[in-house]
Amino acid sequence: MVKIKKDHNAEERILAAAKKVFTTKGMAGARMQDIADEAGINKALVHYYFRDKDKLFEVVFLAEAQKFFPKINSIFNSEVPLFEKIENFVAEYIDEMQENPYLPWFVMNELHRDPDQFMYKIWGEKNLPKPQKLLEQIEKEVKKGTIKRISPIHLLMNLLSMTIFPFVARPMLTRNLRLNETQFKEVMDQRKKKSQNLFLIQSGNSFYEKNTDPLFFSAFSFDGADRATPGITKSL
Amino acid sequence: MVKIKKDHNAEERILAAAKKVFTTKGMAGARMQDIADEAGINKALVHYYFRDKDKLFEVVFLAEAQKFFPKINSIFNSEVPLFEKIENFVAEYIDEMQENPYLPWFVMNELHRDPDQFMYKIWGEKNLPKPQKLLEQIEKEVKKGTIKRISPIHLLMNLLSMTIFPFVARPMLTRNLRLNETQFKEVMDQRKKKSQNLFLIQSGNSFYEKNTDPLFFSAFSFDGADRATPGITKSL
DNA sequence: ATTTTTGTTAACCATTTGGTTAAACTATAT
DNA sequence: ATATAGTTTAACCAAATGGTTAACAAAAAT
Numbered sequence: 083m084v085k086i087k088k089d090h091n092a093e094e095r096i097l098a099a100a101k102k103v104f105t106t107k108g109m110a111g112a113r114m115q116d117i118a119d120e121a122g123i124n125k126a127l128v129h130y131y132f133r134d135k136d137k138l139f140e141v142v143f144l145a146e147a148q149k150f151f152p153k154i155n156s157i158f159n160s161e162v163p164l165f166e167k168i169e170n171f172v173a174e175y176i177d178e179m180q181e182n183p184y185l186p187w188f189v190m191n192e193l194h195r196d197p198d199q200f201m202y203k204i205w206g207e208k209n210l211p212k213p214q215k216l217l218e219q220i221e222k223e224v225k226k227g228t229i230k231r232i233s234p235i236h237l238l239m240n241l242l243s244m245t246i247f248p249f250v251a252r253p254m255l256t257r258n259l260r261l262n263e264t265q266f267k268e269v270m271d272q273r274k275k276k277s278q279n280l281f282l283i284q285s286g287n288s289f290y291e292k293n294t295d296p297l298f299f300s301a302f303s304f305d306g307a308d309r310a311t312p313g314i315t316k317s318l
Numbered sequence: 319m320v321k322i323k324k325d326h327n328a329e330e331r332i333l334a335a336a337k338k339v340f341t342t343k344g345m346a347g348a349r350m351q352d353i354a355d356e357a358g359i360n361k362a363l364v365h366y367y368f369r370d371k372d373k374l375f376e377v378v379f380l381a382e383a384q385k386f387f388p389k390i391n392s393i394f395n396s397e398v399p400l401f402e403k404i405e406n407f408v409a410e411y412i413d414e415m416q417e418n419p420y421l422p423w424f425v426m427n428e429l430h431r432d433p434d435q436f437m438y439k440i441w442g443e444k445n446l447p448k449p450q451k452l453l454e455q456i457e458k459e460v461k462k463g464t465i466k467r468i469s470p471i472h473l474l475m476n477l478l479s480m481t482i483f484p485f486v487a488r489p490m491l492t493r494n495l496r497l498n499e500t501q502f503k504e505v506m507d508q509r510k511k512k513s514q515n516l517f518l519i520q521s522g523n524s525f526y527e528k529n530t531d532p533l534f535f536s537a538f539s540f541d542g543a544d545r546a547t548p549g550i551t552k553s554l
Numbered sequence: 555a556t557t558t559t560t561g562t563t564a565a566c567c568a569t570t571t572g573g574t575t576a577a578a579c580t581a582t583a584t
Numbered sequence: 585a586t587a588t589a590g591t592t593t594a595a596c597c598a599a600a601t602g603g604t605t606a607a608c609a610a611a612a613a614t
Contacts, residue, residue: 107346107431108344108346108347108431109347110343110344110346110347111344111345111346111347111431187430190426190486190487191427193487193489193490194423194489195342195343195344195347197489197490197493198493200489201490201493201494211494213494233505233508235495235497235505236505236508236509238495239480239483239484239491239505239509240480242483242487242491243479243480243483243484243487244475244476244479244480246483246487247475247478247479247482247483247486248475248479250426250483250486251426251429251478251479251482253429253430253433253436254429254433254437255475255478257433257434257437258437258447258449259449259471259474261471269469269471269472269475272469272472273472273475
């Protein structure tokens with residue numbers, strides 16, 4: 083008889099609670115008592131498992147951020163073609179953020195608080211991202227004439243911006259564009275699927291002419307149907 | 319004999335100090351003592367001028383955010399053509415952020431902390447942004463065939479992402495792309511100037527073919543010269 | 555069965571922090 | 585000169601908060 087129900091595991095409960103509280107209130111705004119309450123246990127127990135606030139934060143934060151960021155390297159340094167690479171990157175990141183909606187905020191927050199410390203924690207001394215491979219590929223495609231000449235800086239900026247920002251600015255976007263959570267998810271899924279159009283046309287891809295698909299389905303189409311949804315259009 | 323040197327104005331010094339401290343440490347992380355120290359005055363004086371922390375924050379924050387956000391409305395609702403509108407928007411925002419580098423972070427932070435409260439403070443009850451005009455213009459251009467069909471949602475998302483995100487993620491970008499502050503500014507100026515290419519080609523602008531300019535100057539060109547700067551390229 | 559280790563709690567403590575007070579100082583008006 | 589109003593400060597206070605302790609309970613080891 084195996085005890086499947088192990089949800090009274092204090093340590094895990096604390097971690098989950100800490101994640102939630104740190105994420106919503108930030109490191110400075112989070113209270114140890116909040117975390118204890120959220121986990122439904124005594125405050126001292128939080129200290130029992132994770133010495134102090136800094137340690138707890140470190141555990142929570144690093145666990146999340148370290149699996150989030152270093153993916154860049156492996157994707158960008160892989161041997162697949164440029165376009166596939168970009169597609170992989172976008173898909174991977176949007177998926178990750180769909181599952182952990184708090185993560186981009188969390189990361190940006192810490193990044194802003196102490197950039198150097200942050201970078202060190204994430205990448206360590208020697209493990210800094212090396213976009214060399216990617217830049218070479220861009221340059222190669224540029225020379226081949228497949229894509230128009232673009233500064234890799236801008237291409238990268240655009241790529242990161244269009245992938246990450248919607249999640250960072252989610253509260254603003256959902257509110258001002260009148261999107262509910264389901265619609266937001268759908269919109270992001272569209273971006274994932276259409277990342278080729280999104281990013282390559284953006285960078286001046288000469289495949290442009292071949293592209294007969296409307297960019298991101300037709301306008302106003304949220305629910306997958308290829309027609310206008312006037313309610314949303316109006317209120318937008 | 320006029321006393322030009324009025325830099326010992328306590329109230330202004332407090333405001334400037336508060337802006338700095340709130341921005342770097344966030345509302346929860348900011349200490350009244352920090353602000354007093356930064357302003358070089360006694361802590362009680364901060365309370366003398368701005369009752370309590372909340373009030374001070376409100377003054378600082380609203381002053382900044384209210385001049386930052388409502389510009390969207392006036393630009394997007396103006397009568398100028400779509401492409402000009404986009405150009406205005408990008409230029410206006412990048413300028414604003416160049417001058418107030420802390421602002422985007424500040425805004426995103428509050429936005430995340432309490433979206434509803436935030437939106438209310440910025441736009442009030444009835445002053446919500448109405449992208450109607452912009453959407454109509456997009457739709458018109460789509461129908462005219464000037465730009466390919468694109469969901470206004472995505473066009474707007476892309477526009478906002480590519481304009482705002484680089485400033486939000488500035489610490490990460492400057493560090494990972496090995497840009498110093500001057501270079502970052504230059505890159506953003508490039509984005510401002512080339513917003514047409516950036517955003518319209520991105521949205522499938524059929525003017526594409528007419529565009530013989532390289533997108534964002536040539537690759538690796540940071541210092542305005544149209545040649546490679548190997549140092550940066552290598553280290554990138 | 556009992557000792558030991560691990561997990562959990564209520565009560566407590568020290569420090570930090572937002573905020574107050576009363577006194578002093580400054581400039582201006584009378 | 586002196587009163588007055590505005591400005592600034594050191595000292596203080598109460599609440600909040602991170603962290604500790606000692607006692608207790610549960611589980612594991614002996």
